[in-house]
Amino acid sequence: MKKLNLISAPVGIALGLMAFPAIAMEGNIFYGLQLEQFEYRYGDEGEKSAVWDGDAFAGTDELKLRWQSNGEQDLREDSFETLENRLVLQTPISDFFDAKAGVRLDTPTGQDRWYGTVGIAGLAPQWFEVDADLFVSETGDGSARLDIEFEGLLTNHLILTPSLETDIAFSDDREIGIGQGVSKVELGLRLSYDLIDRAVSPYIGVAHERKLGKTADFARDEDEDRDATYVVIGMRLMY
Amino acid sequence: MKIETAAGMLLAALAVAVLSLPAMAKPYELTVDYVEIDTGDTKTTGIGYNGSSPGPTLRFRxxxxxxITVTNNLDETTSIHWHGQILPYQMDGVPGISFPGIAPGETFTYRFPVRQNGTYWFHSxxxxxxxxxxxxxxxxxPEKREPFRFDREYVVVLxxxxxxxxxxxxxxxxxxxxYYNRQQRTLGTLMDDVAKDGLSATLSDRKDWGNMRMTPTDIEDVQGFTGLINGMSPEQNWTGLFKPDERVRLRFINASAMTYFDVRIPGLEMTVVQADGNNVQPVTVDxxxxxxxxxxxxxxxxxxxxxxxxxxxxxGRSGYAFASLAPREGMRAEMPEPRTDGPLLTMADMGMSHDNMPGMDHGAMDMTSQPEMAGMDHSNMPGMDHSAMNMGAKPADPFYASGSGLIPKAVNGGxxxxxxxxxxxxxxxPERPAMRExxxxxxxxxxxxxxxxxxxKxxxxxxxxxxxxxxxxxxxxxxxxxxxxMHLHGMWSMLDNGNGKWNPVKHTINVNPGTTVSFETEVDEPGEWAFHCHLSYHMASGMFRKVIVEGGPETALNTNANGN
Amino acid sequence: MPSFKSYLAKILTVAALSGGTVLVSPITAHADAGHNSVVHGANIGKLGNISDVRKTVEIVMQDNFYEPEKVVVLGGETVRFVIRNEGEFVHEFNIGTVAMHATHQKEMAMMVEHGALEADKINMHMMEMDMGNGMTMKHDDPNSVLLEPGKTAEIIWTFPENAELEFACNVPGHYESGMMGQVKFQ
Known part of the structure; x- marks a missing residue:
């Protein structure tokens, strides 16, 4: 219940902004909602989880408020492996890149964390969609995340999307099981089909997660999995 | 405030009506309504006039x-712009520039002298x-006889x-x-290109486009439409009747939001006699x-x-409109197979052309990326220099970048x-030099x-x-x-196509990618006017300017209307 | 079909008497002028003698139409056409069949393409250029006259007993947009 409130707060703010277009300069206000990943994962060791990764935005060409949310719910234990919400302001800094800054709140099962965050998001040459973020947590630990995605058009409706997400910690945060160094890598390959224009695109794919270095050691100490491979089935949604 | 302005204009208009000598046209009444638009495939709620979309054909002399009295039955503000009409700016119908717009439930009376003839259109x-x-x-x-003859006529609105x-x-x-581009290059076109051009050429081409983060398929932003002619889809087959040997005048209007059309009537040559409402020296085309x-x-x-x-x-070949000209009701022409050879933009369309053909090579300027075009060579203007182009059999169309992927070809080679x-x-x-550029x-x-x-923006x-x-x-x-x-309201645009005193008079000037195009305007209408790209979503996202004509007989601009 | 040279001869005549009236008479017309001009098997009539003229018809060329747009003749009648170009463009007055006009239109399109004919003037020096593309014409054209703005010309024409004839301006685009008229036999 507490978590629901935490999620709904940013939505409320976003909706509030939309309801008062007068706040924002002269430009038109646009909004959008996208769930890049909304999937069921079945792991090689029988893991079953639900995963989402999406964002909603409202704003002008010059300034957008964006709410990013992702999480992984272990369906067997009914616990949240990860649960992140970010609220950032985003503004263009070049033809193809935006800068963003804001806050992030992690509320998985277990220890919560607040972060301050800055980052960039945009389109790199050769059509790589790139998100690069820096975080500083309430405990003073720094970390970074790089997220790269490529949409390969097999046809104009059938799209193969490889993705890579890497977390790097600049210091240990034992409490949440993070060790200094490259802490986590997630590789994905999803094959989607645009069923209802770009609004509904079901997909299947595979994902592989691996904890690395000290983080992996911490996981072993806690008797947790250090890596897992999943078959995923889901739907990309856009509105 | 809005009501007062509208009422004031109404009163002024009435005063003009009482005093003025010109004959009154039959007054028109238009209502702006939510309507159902049925293309056969889809039924959507849209906006129309007098209960239908498209609205009626208004005839004047x-x-x-x-x-024209316009009543707004919508629950949002509306307006009507009389596209191509030369009229007092308060009657031009652009909210925030000409007038405040027509609020829901309100009525606004447009009144203006008709000082031109030809085919035009109107839109919100x-x-x-x-x-x-x-x-x-x-x-x-027209007041006088037209320089051409026809036995019957049809409006053909696309x-x-x-x-x-x-x-x-x-x-x-x-x-x-x-979002709407379903003509992008895919794995399939990659394989085709490798087979055709070889692996390294294909990869180099993909790399060039990828580095620019642009695609050669960005020709039609909004695909997935149904082409309508006079409100009817290809399936619904709008039909214009004729008797064999009659001369039929077709008044083509492209009322599209985003789409350029290539128009042909297989088996018939078309003699173009008017462009943008202004007569042109007849030219017969396929x-x-x-x-x-x-x-x-x-x-x-x-x-x-x-x-x-x-x-x-x-x-971009992503859609088409179709209709029939038939000697009897109920006939449907055989529809030609739509062309599937969708064009691809080239580096020339990016302004990257490096060859020396006349035309519009801005490559050099893009390299230096100077914000001002001091080094622009005006001798490269379209139509200015055909001599170098006559080397080949047929000169390329100077209104496309040399080597452009958009250069059209007639289906029949004509x-x-x-x-x-x-x-x-x-x-x-009269011809006279422009005072400034x-x-x-x-x-x-x-x-x-x-x-x-x-x-x-x-x-x-x-x-x-x-x-x-x-x-x-x-x-x-x-x-x-x-x-x-590009559409300038309120004043004519004389396209410089190298024909001197016969440069055509237009209201909308198309500017192809990678090209430079000039037009001249006699600034003879006071007031405030809109000037914009007529692609709806380009206009709405900032390709738009307000033009203020200072001085002139009616200098008393309404300062209240200035704020927008 | 007329050759460029025959056009040239006529145009030179028109130009020489600039502003005045040109009489397209046997003096300037060619050898076969006294015979019926037969094109594509159609008998369109022949150049007439002034002594046979029973009727004069004034034709005014405007941009781009004729006044009048219909001429009524009797079979075998000899008519004097006085043709005045009151427009701002070059126009032609040509008596022939629909098929003949269609052929002439292609030729005149070529004249325009080669710069010999502009909208409002005829370029004499371009006319003299050797086209060098093997264009041979088998007859000349006493049945037509090409006029710059402001010029006047005459054609005396003896019509056949009956025929499907039009008078037309074959300057590109003009015929197609309606610059033609019907010859009606009574």
Missing amino acids: EGEEAE HSGFQEPDGAYGSIIIE KDKHPHSGARIMRNLKMMPD EFRIAVAETYDVIVQPKEDRAYAIMAESM KFLSYADLKAQKPRY IELRLTGNMERYVWSINGI YEDADPIRLQYGERVRFTFINETMMAHP
Whole structure:
């Protein structure tokens, strides 16, 4: 219940902004909602989880408020492996890149964390969609995340999307099981089909997660999995 | 405030009516309504006039006083712009520039002298009402005999009717600029190109485009439409009747939001006699391309007792409109197979052309990336230099970048109309040199779906100030990879196509990617006017300017109307 | 079909008497002028003698139409046409069949393409250029006259007993947009 409130707060703010277009300069206000990943994962060791990764935005060409949310719910234990919400302001800094800054709140099962965050998001040459973020947590630990995605058009409706997400910690945060160094890598390959224009695109794919270095050691100490491979089935949604 | 202004205008209009000598035209009453638009495939709620979309054809006679009463039955503000009409600026129908707009439930009476003749159209200038169906046609009969003859006439209004509302389309484009582009290059085209051009050439080509983060398929932003002719889909088959040997005048109007059409009537030559409502020296063609908001009048003479197809394929080949000309009701022409050879933009369209053909090579300027075009070579203007081009068999159309992927070809290998072919039948103004030149770079960012002029969007831009009585030369430098139909309200645009005193008189000037195009304007209408790209979603995302004409007989601009 | 040279001869005549009236008479016409001009098997009549003229018809060329647009003749009648170009463009007055006009239109399109004919003037020096593309014409054209703006010309024409004839301007685009008229036999 507490978590629901935490999620709904940013939505409320976003909706509030939309309801008062007068706040924002002269430009038109646009909004959008996208769930890049909304999937069921079945792991090689029988893991079953639900995963989402999406964002909603409202704003002008010059300034957008964006709410990013992702999480992984272990369906067997009914616990949240990860649960992140970010609220950032985003503004263009070049033809193809935006800068963003804001806050992030992690509320998985277990220890919560607040972060301050800055980052960039945009389109790199050769059509790589790139998100690069820096975080500083309430405990003073720094970390970074790089997220790269490529949409390969097999046809104009059938799209193969490889993705890579890497977390790097600049210091240990034992409490949440993070060790200094490259802490986590997630590789994905999803094959989607645009069923209802770009609004509904079901997909299947595979994902592989691996904890690395000290983080992996911490996981072993806690008797947790250090890596897992999943078959995923889901739907990309856009509105 | 709004009501007062409207009432004031109404009173003023009434006063003019009482005092003025010109004959009153039959007054028109238009209601702006939510209507159902049925294309056979989709039924959507749109906006129309007098209960239908498209709205009616309004007929006037040159020299009359037009009176059109518009009642807004929508729950949002509306407006009507009389596209191509030369009229007092308060009657031009652009909310925030000409007037405050027509509030829900209100009635506004437009009244203006009709000082021209030809084929025109009207549409809402509010929000996305025009893409949603708020458009209609205007026929103005001339005072004098026209320089051509016809036995019957039809308006042929083209429209790219989309199942999504305009507002939704705009939002989707902002969220994802290629939302509607289903003609992108894929693995399949990659393999085809490797087979055709070899692996290294293909990869190098992909790398070049990838580095620019642009795609050669950005020709039609909004695909997935149904092409309509007079409100009817290909399946619904609008039919114009004729008797064999009759001369039929077809008044083509492209009322589309985003789509250029290539128009042909297999088996018939078309003699173009009018462009944008102004007579041109007749030129006989097999096919022509009509930019958004343009009009072309053609005369055809079907001689056989059979149905002829009017085929209008979109420039990017993502859709088409179709209708029939038939000797009897209930006949349907055989529809030609739509062309599937969708064009691809080339580096020339990016302004990257490096060869020395005349035309519009801005490559050098792009390299130095100077914001001002000091080094621009005006001898490269279209139509200025054909000598070097006559080396080949047929000169390339100078209104496309040399090597452009958009250069059209007639299906039958025959004549495709070029802007260079348009010559005014009777010049509207004496020839005189322009007093100054205003350069406007057409700019944009496809990834952000932001469109602008000189890199500045409308809301951030100062108005363009013109002096009453001057002749101004506007030069567009298209730095984007899309064609833009640029429309100046209130005053004529004399396209410089190298025909001197016969430069054609237009209201909408198409500027192809990678090209430079100039037109001149006699600044003879005081007031405040809109000036914009007529692609609905380019206009809405910033490719727009206000033009203020200072001085002149009616200097008393309403200062209250200035704030927008 | 007329050759460029025959056009040239006529145009030179028109130009020489600039502003005045040109009489297309046997003096300037060619050898076969006294015979019926037969094109594509159609008998369109022949150049007439002034002594046979029973009727004069004034034709005014405008941009781009004729006044009048219909001429009524009797079979075998000899008519004097006085043709005045009051427009601002070059126009032609040509008596022939629909098929003949269609052929002439192609030729005149070529003249325009080669710069010999502009909208409002005829370029004499371009006319003299050797086209060098093997264009041979088998007859000349006493049945037509090409006039710059402001010029006047005459054609005396003896019509056949009956025929499907039109008078037309074959300057590109003009015929197609309606610059033609019907010859009606009574």
